[in-house]
Every structure is written in structure tokens, then in C-alpha cells.
Amino acid sequence: MKDGISFSRAETCMVMEPRHSNIMGNVHGGELMMMMDNAAGIAAFKHAKGDAVTARVDEIVFLKPVHIGDIVTCVGQLTYVGKSSMQIMVSIYVNDFSAESMPEASLTAFFTMVHLVDGVPTEVPRLVPRTPEDHALYQLGEKKYFEIKAKL
Ligand SMILES: CC(C)(COP(=O)(O)OP(=O)(O)OC[C@H]1O[C@@H](n2cnc3c(N)ncnc32)[C@H](O)[C@@H]1OP(=O)(O)O)[C@@H](O)C(=O)NCCC(=O)NCCS
Incomplete structure (x- = not known):
């Protein structure tokens, strides 16, 4: 359903190439942050059914390095x-295929996206949590929203 959490979920998958690396040979953090911003933007666009801008990124945490050849989701x-x-909660999972390992969380962050119509912040449809997992996400998001509001 179009007001649900799963409807607007955005997922991208990429193999990390040498062009993504920093001088240490790991994947550049900025490349990963761009992927995260894109995923947040697509999720926001799908829910709002229109343009959205990034207003804020909170708690970006780099949990694990990402290497060239890794598959990143x-x-x-x-x-x-x-x-x-x-x-919007954004997570990056990394899968080292040479080690035949399971995907592991590498980065997480919380994005605030604002829906704009003609450059003006505009109301978005309500979000309806349905599954127990949705309800857990919703509670987390509600807490973050009011924490951020208190700082503005
Ligand atoms: C985001 C932006 C549109 C907000 O404009 P504004 O005049 O402050 O808008 P408002 O005061 O009406 O707030 C609109 C919403 O944004 C939220 N907001 C505004 N500034 C925020 C911030 N710094 N962090 C988190 N949320 C913010 C408000 O809480 C409000 O949320 P609500 O509608 O759910 O209550 C404006 O600051 C902007 O254009 N920023 C630049 C965005 C950008 O260029 N991003 C990079 C490229 S996409």
C-alpha cells in the first residue's frame, strides 16, 4: 500500500571499483555517503510523490571499511x-564475495528530507506502519523527529 513503509523503500546495489577508492585503497567515505543520500532521496520521492531536499543528516556512523571488489547494498x-x-533511516551493507561472507552493516545514518512544491515545504501523506518491524522503525523515527525538533 502506498502509505506503507515498504512502498517507499529504496535499495541500490553496486560493486566497488577502483574509481571509488581513496588513497589508502579503501572505498572513499564520500562515495558511500552519496549512495546514502540518493537512497534517502528516492525513498522520500516515492512517499511524497514529488521533489524532496536533504535538510539534515544525523548520526552517520562508519562501522566497517569497504574495499574495492566488495558488493555494497x-x-x-x-x-x-x-x-x-x-x-529516513539509511544503511549500507557490505558483502566480501572473496571471503564468501554474509552481508554486514557498514554504515548507518538518519536523514531528514523535506518535500518541496515550487520551493515551498509542503505536506506529505501520512505514513502507516503495518508489520511489527514497521512499528519498531516508526517508534525510532518518531523519537528522532522530536529530538531533532527540540534542537531547531
Ligand atoms: C530544508 C528547507 C527547505 C527548510 O526550509 P524552512 O524554511 O526551514 O522550512 P520550515 O521551517 O517550513 O520547515 C519545514 C520542515 O523542515 C524541517 N526542518 C527545517 N530545517 C531543518 C533542519 N535543519 N533539520 C531538520 N529538519 C528541518 C522542519 O522541522 C519542518 O518539518 P515539519 O514540516 O515536519 O514540521 C531549507 O532549509 C532548505 O532549502 N535547505 C537547503 C536544502 C538543500 O539544498 N539540500 C541539499 C541538496 S538536496
Whole structure:
């Protein structure tokens, strides 16, 4: 359903190539952050059915380095919406195929995206959590939303 968390979920998958590396030979953090911003933007666009800008990124945490040749999966999910703003949790999972390992979380962050129509913040549809997993995400997003509001 179009007001659900799963409807707007955005997922991209990429193999990391030498062009993504920093001088240490690991994947550049900025490349990963761009993937995260794209996933947050797509999730916001799908939910709002229109343009959205990044207003804020909180708690970006680099848990594990990513190497050239790794397969990276980036997942963006809405967790909560206010009036015109959307809370989006973005995670990057990394899979080292040479080690035949399972994907592991490498980065996480919380994005606030704001829906704009003609440059003006505009109300977004409500977000309806349905599954127990949705409800857990929604509670987390609601907490973050009010923590951020208190700082503005
Ligand atoms: C994001 C932006 C549109 C907000 O404009 P604004 O005049 O402050 O808008 P408002 O005060 O009406 O707030 C609109 C919503 O944004 C939220 N918001 C505004 N600034 C925020 C911030 N720094 N962090 C988190 N949320 C913010 C408000 O809480 C409000 O949420 P709500 O509608 O759910 O209650 C404006 O600051 C902007 O254009 N920033 C630049 C965005 C950009 O260029 N991003 C990079 C490229 S995509």
C-alpha cells in the first residue's frame, strides 16, 4: 500500500571499483555517503510523490571499511513523517564475495528530507506502519523527529 513503509523503500546495489577508492585503497567515505543520500532521496520521492531536499543528516556512523571488489547494498526506509519532513533511516551493507561472507552493516545514518512544491515545504501523506518491524522503525523515527525538533 502506498502509505506503507515498504512502498517507499529504496535499495541500490553496486560493486566497488577502483574509481571509488581513496588513497589508502579503501572505498572513499564520500562515495558511500552519496549512495546514502540518493537512497534517502528516492525513498522520500516515492512517499511524497514529488521533489524532496536533504535538510539534515544525523548520526552517520562508519562501522566497517569497504574495499574495492566488495558488493555494497544501500537501503533507505522511511521511519516517520512530520508535516513536510520525512525521517529516513539509511544503511549500507557490505558483502566480501572473496571471503564468501554474509552481508554486514557498514554504515548507518538518519536523514531528514523535506518535500518541496515550487520551493515551498509542503505536506506529505501520512505514513502507516503495518508489520511489527514497521512499528519498531516508526517508534525510532518518531523519537528522532522530536529530538531533532527540540534542537531547531
Ligand atoms: C530544508 C528547507 C527547505 C527548510 O526550509 P524552512 O524554511 O526551514 O522550512 P520550515 O521551517 O517550513 O520547515 C519545514 C520542515 O523542515 C524541517 N526542518 C527545517 N530545517 C531543518 C533542519 N535543519 N533539520 C531538520 N529538519 C528541518 C522542519 O522541522 C519542518 O518539518 P515539519 O514540516 O515536519 O514540521 C531549507 O532549509 C532548505 O532549502 N535547505 C537547503 C536544502 C538543500 O539544498 N539540500 C541539499 C541538496 S538536496
